[in-house]
Every structure is written in structure tokens, then in C-alpha cells.
Amino acid sequence: MAPLTGPWSASWWFAPAALGRIAVLRVLAYLLVVVDLLFTTSWVAHHGDVSSSLYRPLFLARTVSLPAPTSFGVTLLHWSLIAVAVAGVVVTVAGVRRGDRWIGLAVAVLYLWWMFVAMSYGKVDHDRFAFLVLAFVLPTVGFARVGQQDRSETAGWAVRMVQVAAVATYFLAAWAKIRFGGWGWVNGATLARAVIRRGTWFSDWTLDLPGLLHVLQWAILLLELAAPLLLLVRSQRLVSGIVAGLYAFHLMTFLALGIVFLPHLVALAAFLPLERLGRRGERAPTATALSGAAGP
């Protein structure tokens, strides 16, 4: 029987993962960047029209002296980022062995810059951490092809980093609720306020059931605090099931409040056996491993 390993052991952080998982994560992440820039956070581009008197640069943006966004600068950043992200998708899907890591690094750096443009006008969003980790660890892994079953420690480390970041997002969000909201967060009208501010047909009826909202507040906090346990689950099937449950939770939040954390959802996919996608016909697992290992 394998010994119980966890975040306290080095072998857990470097447990080999299939390169196919990295390849699919690259495709998903770079596609998300394109969707995010064109649709879900197209408001970021609007900041180019806002006077610099309303620009409140964040600590890291001030540290590296990023210039205040201008209409031209934001447009240039927007389209450069879309171009490298599209290139990242194409290179990964086509299995090109050159330039893939440089493209990945460019996506990560430009996306972080884009986030500074997004968050420097009086409101910081908190759903991007795991995705930023994903964007920055993807280029640390070498060439990876969709469906590739070979495992490597570098891929394992990258997958782990993203998994820990995704789980930390839940746990630390619960911590922040206790730090900023206190126990009033779970016992107050937190969700009622959210529904009043941004309710939909799916959620408006809950305003008549304050008891239900109260229970949901406790459920959310307890689930977030329990999230790190996901790192200790060994059965892939159980992990996939729990992650599917988390996706269902985020879908309900979207229907109820119109809030969706797409980048976080992509990072969460690091828990799924994505290497099974696009596997090429081979039946016997040994044959797969051999042909992969013997690749050029």
C-alpha cells in the first residue's frame, strides 16, 4: 500500500502528472484569455477612456512604475494579448515544438498587466489568483501534446501549484469573510443584500425565505473552509465528482447573482484527468506509454 502523502512531503508536490493534462490546460487557459478579453471582461478596455484622475494604481503596478493606461495603450495591450493567446492555442493544438514556452510566458505577463489595468480604478476582483498561477506555471513545463500520456515531475509540480492555488482561493476567501465580515457574515443578511443588489429571476424568490439564505451562508463558509481536504483525496473518480459539484455551485451562483469566476473555473480543471482527452486510439496503456516515450 502506498504511504499517505500530502503537502508536507516533497514527493507530493512533484508527483508526476501526464503531459496531456498540461496541453489541455494550455488550450483552455489561452482560449479563456481570448473569451475574457472579447466578452466577459470587455469592460477593462473601457478604462482607456477614463481620465487618469480616477486611476488608482495598485501596489505592484506602482512598484514597477506601470504607465497610466491611455486609450491607445489599452487597445495595444488588448490586441497583443489576444494575438499571443491565439498563438498559444494554435501552437499547442498543432504540436509545434518551438516557441511554445515563450508564448506562454508572454500570455502570463501581459495578462497580469491587463489585470493591473482592470483593478486600478477602485475595485479589485478576487477570482484571478489561481488563474494567474496557472498562466505562470504553464510555461515552466516543456513541450506537451494533447492526449500525451507520458508523465513528468515538472508537469506534476505545475498541476499541484494550480490545485493548491484553487483550493487556497476558497479557504482564504472564507478566512477573509471572518476577518472582514466577522460572524455577522454567516448570521446577517449577506446573501439578501447580494440578491437585492444583483438578483435575477432565479434568486429573487429567496428574499422571502431569510432562513434558507441563512443556512446557505453557513454552508458556503463551511464548504470553503473544507476545500483543502480536496488535496488529500486519492481517488481520481472522487476528486472529479467533487470538482463537478463545485462547478454546479458556481453555475448556481451565476444564475442567482450573475457572478461567474470563469478564470477560476479553468484553474479548477487542473484536478480533472484532462490527459484522457484526445487520446489517440491505442488500446493497451503500455503501448501508449512506449510510443509517447519514443517520440522525436
Add this chain to the structure above:
Amino acid sequence: MFGALLAGTLWGQDDHFPFGPFRMYATTQRLDGRTSWYRIDAVTETGEVVFLSGASYGMRRAELEGQVPRFVEDPSLLGAIAEAHAERRPDAPGLVELRLVKRSQQMEGGRPAGEPTDRVMATWRP
């Protein structure tokens, strides 16, 4: 990196993005308190009072709300919103006045009670 994240959660503020605390909806609402949000109303050349959507001046409501103390202290800053609106909506009627409005909703037992009330927090004229 995770150390920075933990420190950010314990002691950090939003300013430390991406290592700040994850305070998405972390604020508390008392069951019998008031919940409030902000909006920009504008008076057009023809004397009509219109609501300005965030997209019309390039900012989200939460960003407006994040800078409320600055607008209250220096209402001339609302001029930057009028400027951005003119840039983004060149065909819209001209604006002769901007108002930062705080809209409040009384809550009783965790449910909205009565109609929301408005209070003008800052006014700007060109």
C-alpha cells in the same frame, strides 16, 4: 508565493493584488440594517434627469463605489466621469449636471422593507 498569499490574507489589503485577501462578498449585512449602493444621475441640456450606466463612462458600479470618498471630498472629480461619458457616448445629449446618488434600502428581518430612498452625495456642474 503561497507565503505572500497567506500574509496578504492576514494583513494585506486590496492594494496588494494578486496577493491581497480574497474578500469577495466578505462584507456583513445586518438583518435589520440598511443596504445601500451608488449611482450617477445626470441632468441633460433639455432638463431631463437620466441614469448613467457604468459602461457609458467606462467604470463599473463597484469602481464608482470604491472611490466614493474621493468624489464626496472633491466633487469636481465627477467632471472626469462627464468627460469619459462624452468620449464614449459622443451622440448622447450634453450633460449640464452630474449627481452621485446613494440609494438605500431598509431591511427588516433580512427582507427589504418599503421603497428605497435616495440621497445626493456630490454634485458637479461644468
